[in-house]
Amino acid sequence: EYVLMKNHIINRDEAYINFDDRGYYFGDGIYEVIRIYNGSPFLWEEHFDRFLRSAEELDIVLPQSLNKIKQNILTLITKNNVINGTVYLQMTRGEQERNHLYNRDITPVITAFTKEGGVPVHQQKHGISLWSLEDIRWLRCDIKTINLLGNVMSKRKAEDMGSQEALLHRGHIVTEGSSSNVFIVKNGTLYTHPANHYILNGITRLYVEQLADNEHIPLQKEAFTTEDAQQADEMFVTSTSLEIVPVTKVQGTIRSDFPIGPVTRKLQHAFEKSKT
Numbered sequence: 001e002y003v004l005m006k007n008h009i010i011n012r013d014e015a016y017i018n019f020d021d022r023g024y025y026f027g028d029g030i031y032e033v034i035r036i037y038n039g040s041p042f043l044w045e046e047h048f049d050r051f052l053r054s055a056e057e058l059d060i061v062l063p064q065s066l067n068k069i070k071q072n073i074l075t076l077i078t079k080n081n082v083i084n085g086t087v088y089l090q091m092t093r094g095e096q097e098r099n100h101l102y103n104r105d106i107t108p109v110i111t112a113f114t115k116e117g118g119v120p121v122h123q124q125k126h127g128i129s130l131w132s133l134e135d136i137r138w139l140r141c142d143i144k145t146i147n148l149l150g151n152v153m154s155k156r157k158a159e160d161m162g163s164q165e166a167l168l169h170r171g172h173i174v175t176e177g178s179s180s181n182v183f184i185v186k187n188g189t190l191y192t193h194p195a196n197h198y199i200l201n202g203i204t205r206l207y208v209e210q211l212a213d214n215e216h217i218p219l220q221k222e223a224f225t226t227e228d229a230q231q232a233d234e235m236f237v238t239s240t241s242l243e244i245v246p247v248t249k250v251q252g253t254i255r256s257d258f259p260i261g262p263v264t265r266k267l268q269h270a271f272e273k274s275k276t
């Protein structure tokens with residue numbers, strides 16, 4: 001199995017990370033997770049647009065052209081012969097003796113690996129339960145940084161409470177999941193949090209927006225409350241790894257049960273059709 005390290009595709013066994021990598025000390029870096037369907041990366045341009053945006057927001061300058069990075073990723077997918085799976089791409093600010101103050105003359109470290117595996121068919125069919133809790137993350141959740149403590153804490157909590165994902169809310173406003181975006185359906189209209197600093201603007205979220213448009217399902221990108229969530233007709237989460245997964249139960253700070261409804265099924269169907 002091969003990985004990308006800096007500008008080289010090498011054996012995983014030969015890969016190493018410098019002790020002074022700022023990603024290791026500070027979580028100072030960014031990442032993307034991209035789906036591979038039938039050997040081809042899915043919504044690739046959208047992922048790279050977000051990657052560039054995250055880099056810019058953190059004042060990290062690409063160490064090589066975007067085209068070169070894309071080429072390396074494609075080569076990695078081919079060399080690992082991934083048909084269905086994901087590619088993980090990460091860029092840390094670089095290597096520097098530990099200091100909060102970063103230097104601008106260090107070279108960012110790009111790494112990538114691929115993972116074989118399909119989509120969670122069982123969850124897509126039968127739904128999952130969410131554990132709702134206060135969103136304690138920082139105020140720049142729009143940046144896809146590897147600094148994910150708030151996310152990993154809430155994911156562990158959800159799992160410990162017997163759920164598969166967290167439902168985060170800031171006060172009474174529902175934001176997103178620990179690693180997914182959240183949608184509700186009320187009276188045939190879809191609602192999801194607007195793309196601002198409080199959520200990650202998910203690529204799957206953007207794609208669902210398009211699908212909803214094609215299917216003539218009205219969509220409101222406006223914040224909804226925990227109360228709205230509790231009274232929703234349907235709820236689902238989206239991400240690169242999950243695609244569209246129905247939510248059948250919420251526990252924790254709010255409690256509710258949901259059927260897997262027609263809007264969710266319609267969007268899942270449209271997603272499935274559009275992939276091929």
Ligand code: PDD
Pocket residue numbers: 033151176177178179180181199200201202203204205238239240241
């Ligand atoms: N997670 N919100 C958060 C906090 C996320 O970490 C993710 C993705 C999403 C959905 O984004 P997208 O549709 O672009 O995958 C929303 C990835 C899959 C991960 O960390 O593994």
